[in-house]
Amino acid sequence: MNTLVQPTSSTDTFYIVDFDRTLADSDKLLQVFIEITNQYIVLPLSQVEKIDTDVKAKGDSFDTASYVRNHLADQDQLDIWDRLQKQFIHESRALNMLLPGASELLHVLNQNQLSHGILTYGNPMWQHLKLAAAGFNHVHRIVTTNKHKGLLISSWLKEDGLFHLPQEFGGGTAHKIVLIDDKAASFEGFPSKPSMGYQVLDLATALPAQLGDVPSNVMHVTTLREVIDSL
Numbered sequence: 738m739n740t741l742v743q744p745t746s747s748t749d750t751f752y753i754v755d756f757d758r759t760l761a762d763s764d765k766l767l768q769v770f771i772e773i774t775n776q777y778i779v780l781p782l783s784q785v786e787k788i789d790t791d792v793k794a795k796g797d798s799f800d801t802a803s804y805v806r807n808h809l810a811d812q813d814q815l816d817i818w819d820r821l822q823k824q825f826i827h828e829s830r831a832l833n834m835l836l837p838g839a840s841e842l843l844h845v846l847n848q849n850q851l852s853h854g855i856l857t858y859g860n861p862m863w864q865h866l867k868l869a870a871a872g873f874n875h876v877h878r879i880v881t882t883n884k885h886k887g888l889l890i891s892s893w894l895k896e897d898g899l900f901h902l903p904q905e906f907g908g909g910t911a912h913k914i915v916l917i918d919d920k921a922a923s924f925e926g927f928p929s930k931p932s933m934g935y936q937v938l939d940l941a942t943a944l945p946a947q948l949g950d951v952p953s954n955v956m957h958v959t960t961l962r963e964v965i966d967s968l
């Protein structure tokens with residue numbers, strides 16, 4: 738017996754956009770977070786930077802927020818954590834934390850009523866904090882701890898040939914997925930055509946962790962502008 742709840746809506750294409758280094762300037766977010774943190778506590782900065790570098794080299798995202806929060810919790814100062822978070826969100830919003838083309842891409846998706854959501858990999862607390870700081874509270878978003886987003890997306894493809902979208906993406910179904918992401922590893926296990934991907938990466942400034950092989954239905958582009966032009 739089929740006990741599946743009927744999908745509420747069906748769309749042809751669902752666009753999934755990555756957050757770190759696709760929409761947002763992650764280095765700037767971390768820099769501002771560390772600057773604000775230093776107003777409250779003395780962080781062992783060299784240690785933080787070393788951990789960050791080590792983690793980045795492995796292609797992961799350093800869990801800065803948990804590090805600072807745990808540090809404050811150990812000293813029974815979680816009230817400072819609350820103030821710090823609020824100040825980080827407030828000050829970030831006064832700055833532009835988005836990469837070139839990010840606002841336009843989201844504007845074009847909204848304008849043309851193209852269903853979309855942000856799929857970001859990393860520690861949930863730090864990712865949610867950065868999403869809020871970048872002003873994405875109102876966008877459908879999922880934080881995953883699976884760096885191979887393609888495998889996660891493929892798991893949504895059911896026997897009816899449709900992608901059954903998670904509730905965080907509004908539920909419903911889609912015939913195909915378009916994934917926009919800077920990192921090759923994100924496309925591992927990505928579904929075949931008609932789904933497709935854009936790896937947005939300037940090879941002149943790419944980090945080793947962003948590089949790697951991608952499936953044949955993933956196109957390399959240098960800027961978000963090229964993605965916008967092809968929508």
Ligand SMILES: [Mg+2]
Pocket residue numbers: 755756757758759918919920
């Ligand atoms: Mg990224």
